[in-house]
Amino acid sequence: MAKVLNYGMVGGGPDAFIGDAHRRAISLDESARLVAGVFSRNAEKSKKMGEVLHIEEERCYKDYETMALEEAKREDGIDFVVVVTPNASHYEICKAFLNVGIHVVCDKPVTTTYEKAVELQKLAEEKSLLFMVTYTYMGHVTAKYARDLIASGAIGDVRAVMAEYPQGWLAFEDNVGGKQGEWRCDPAQSGGVNCLGDLGTHVENAVATMTGLKIRRLLAKMDVIVPGRKLDDNDSVLIEFDNGATGIFWTSQVAIGCDNSLRVRIYGSEGTILWFQETPEKITVIDKNGTIREVHRGYGDIDSKAAKYGRLPAGHTEGWLEAMGNLYRSFTECVSAKEEGTFTEEMIDYPTVKDGVEGLAFVEACLKSSQNGNVWVEL
Template sequence: MGRKLRYGMVGGGPDAFIGDAHRKALNLDGQAAITAGCFSRTPEKNYEMGEQLGIDPERCYENAFVMAEKEGAREDGIDFVVVVTPNQSHFSICKAFLEAGIHVSCDKPLAVTADQARELKQLAEEKGLLFLVTYTYMGHVTAKHAREIIKAGEIGEIRTVMAEYPQGWLAFEGQWGGKQGSWRCDPAQSGNVNCLGDLGTHVENAVAVMTGLKVKRVLAKMDVVVPGRVLDDNDVVLVEYDNGATGVYWTSQVAIGHDNSLRVRIYGSKGTIQWFQENPEVITIIREDGRIQEVHRGHSFIAPQAASYGRLPSGHTEGWLEAMANLYASFIKCIRGKADDTFTEDMIDYPTAADGLDGLNFVEACLKSSRQGNIWVDVK
């Protein structure tokens, strides 16, 4: 395996959720250790987090741009950075690390505009650097199995897709969901969208990964339901794909009773696939003769490429952290391949900057559609 890779983190301070999740996921395989960071704009919190993680105070930086410059110049500098800040800052931070010659992992959405995402994608390509966008759910073994059996033609030609991601945590007037919710509802930090950027990009990516289809055009209705909000909290999108198939996407933060209910139903000419991320140990396949197969992770029926990511025997539940760790497993394998000149493009089994750009193209087309009276708009 060689030495542990060194990574740094921007964001993820003492009271942050997602940064801690990334660190835990990276710890699962023991292939990378955190050695640098800029965890908070508040100096006390920044150094507090660095001390908790055992980081040399000299590598606990005052801001991300100093960190990129200093780490890029060190012989023992970080191999990659993990960016887990609010959306508005993704572009400038990721760009700084790419310019410093450092591989990047960034939480979704990749940026706040498609032009920003396009620039990051092009810069990574020009520099020969790897870029992971953490659409975590596509790290699940069962999601990868869905991709493999659809690719093999087991459900025939895809005809229509129904996909949704409802939550209920921002359903109440005067309640902003604490720190995690308040920045998502703030245009200065989140950009032009809230719910569609947070949840809709997951839906777009999940369907794209599983089916291989590209969205051709959309018709969107993006609503602000809760009084006092500025950005969308409930979205319905009609979709047409490049093969002529259709779809309906629903995302919501006002659906009381739902937590993280990402669900995808894919209907083909020979059968149907149903996948629910809150029960990721199971995928349901309905055959054209009416047979219903409930396939469980950990059994030999799972496609070998998907099964290779399994960590535990069947009946021992794998979940969201394992899914994120699976994305990092592929990312780290590719970084090692870059270092020893064995890397090939087909090694990539994680969402890239190209996928992040697809998500922003989808968001911008939906925004245009909704603002112009719910009309059909082509996706770039």
């Protein structure tokens, strides 16, 4: 039986949605237990959160620097850290744990600049450490199936991609959506982009993961629609991929009526794949003769590479939390294999820091394009 790993968390304090989601996702497979953390910049809040989570007092640290150093010294120290703080703090926190030899999981985007993301990638590689970036949607069984189906040549050469991620929660003036929206709309905490960093990086990663294509160049129009906002809340991007295929990406936080409507349409020379995040139990495959098939998770059409991540029988709905848990399943298996000396690169089935770097390259190219009058920019 595999050893239960120890992990720590930076962020994820009282009323923090994403930290709680990570903890619940990890608990699905009981592959790791939370033993240390800095849950808030407010020492009292952090301490209280530690008590709620049954963390030993001595392992509820005053800051992440102390946590990294002390946990690295312990025989029972953490095997990996989960970073769930606002974007601007990701770089320094991740760097501190990598420097002392601790594997890292970080929410996306991995940093606020491409240069810093590259630095973290190089550091992880130099120290032979694993680094996962939680593009959660790519943990869905059907998203993995789409990736494998396209790689097999089932829809031929990809010719065009339409991808979008609209939300409506920040559509109103003088309403930043509470605590979660407040830091996203603040340039000091989010890193110069709002909608594109929060949603656009998901779109870029979903398309890159499913198709295997890289962006050659792009043209972006980044809008600030709601009065009083400083950062983008609606983005339109034209894409040219390395194989000559074209794409259109749209992200928005002002699309009233939309929740988390990540949708990807991939058109190939031999067929089409349609995938919608809000109905992740199925994927639509259209053959070249126009035959439309709905493939459902839990049935034999899903290949074993993707199907192994299914947790429930067909008809018992799996969703976003299970998708995140699937990423952690692969990550913790890789961490355990590292410790046992059996790890190989082929084992990785989660978004890595390299994917995070590509997300920041996309963001910065969009910024450059938009700021220079919506011009084409090479990646």
